[in-house]
Amino acid sequence: MAELIQQQKLDVEVDFYGFALQDLDDTQVPLEYPEGREAGGAFLTAHEGRLDVESAGHTHTAAMTAEVWDGEPPAADDRGDWEEKAEAQLHSPSGELALWGVAAGPMDTYVHLSDTDGMWQVRVYCEGRREVARLAQEGRAGGRRAVPGPVLARRHVRGRPGPLHRDPGRPGPAMR
Numbered sequence: 426m427a428e429l430i431q432q433q434k435l436d437v438e439v440d441f442y443g444f445a446l447q448d449l450d451d452t453q454v455p456l457e458y459p460e461g462r463e464a465g466g467a468f469l470t471a472h473e474g475r476l477d478v479e480s481a482g483h484t485h486t487a488a489m490t491a492e493v494w495d496g497e498p499p500a501a502d503d504r505g506d507w508e509e510k511a512e513a514q515l516h517s518p519s520g521e522l523a524l525w526g527v528a529a530g531p532m533d534t535y536v537h538l539s540d541t542d543g544m545w546q547v548r549v550y551c552e553g554r555r556e557v558a559r560l561a562q563e564g565r566a567g568g569r570r571a572v573p574g575p576v577l578a579r580r581h582v583r584g585r586p587g588p589l590h591r592d593p594g595r596p597g598p599a600m601r
Contacts, residue, residue, distance in 0.1 A: 427496030427579070435534050437487040439480045441527035444487075446536060447475035450519040458525040469511035469549050475525075476515055476547060482557035491536045494579045501550055509551040515578075518542045538578055545578045 437444050442465070445458040454474035462477050463470055470477040480487070492498065501507075515522075520539040524532040538545060 427494045427498050429498070430493045430495055431537065432493075433491045433536060435489045435491060435524065435536070437489050437524055437534070438526055438529060438532060439482060439487050440484050440529050442480050442483055443478060443527050444480070445475050445477045445525040446515075446522040447525050447531075448517050448519050449521040449523050449535060453518040459527045462527070467511070468509040468551065469513055471513035471515060474516060474518070476513055476522075476549075478549065478551075480557065481554040482561045485557060492578070493538055497579060498548075501548075505550060505552045507550045507552055508554045510548065512546070512548045515545045515547050516543075517545060547578050 443459070443462060445462075447458050448454050451457055451474075454472075456472055456475075458475055458477065461472055464479070466479060468479055470479075517538055520537070520541055520543065522536040522538065524534045524536070526532060
């Protein structure tokens with residue numbers, strides 16, 4: 426059974442409908458956020474060294490919980506009313522991810538994955554998107570509205586990146 430290595434509760438300042446988790450060593454990231462961002466695209470998009478997350482609201486503060494596991498974490502389906510769920514792989518040479526706003530750039534907030542280089546399997550959940558979209562259409566932005574939910578991460582065994590899902594009936598490794 427997988428064990429939770431660490432959990433961080435973070436505030437994410439979303440602007441222009443998005444934010445990113447980008448390797449702290451930006452010399453290892455060919456396209457620094459927001460270059461290559463697909464505004465209005467998929468909920469989660471992986472780029473080398475970073476993950477782009479698209480929001481339903483223009484500007485707001487989102488509460489995020491980042492969890493790092495030593496194996497495939499248990500399903501998080503019962504931990505929220507998830508409106509989106511996506512998975513991706515991420516290589517993090519530094520072992521830390523900086524949060525980036527579209528216009529604001531890097532925030533003073535980091536997600537610590539490990540002390541070493543590694544390939545990570547990431548699963549991101551989100552709830553509150555419908556409410557954030559409704560408020561954005563009404564022109565009422567701001568506040569703590571959207572919740573990216575748990576972002577789950579699990580390190581891959583070196584040399585064996587592994588599949589996104591081993592069992593299609595249960596969620597794959599992730600970063601909460």
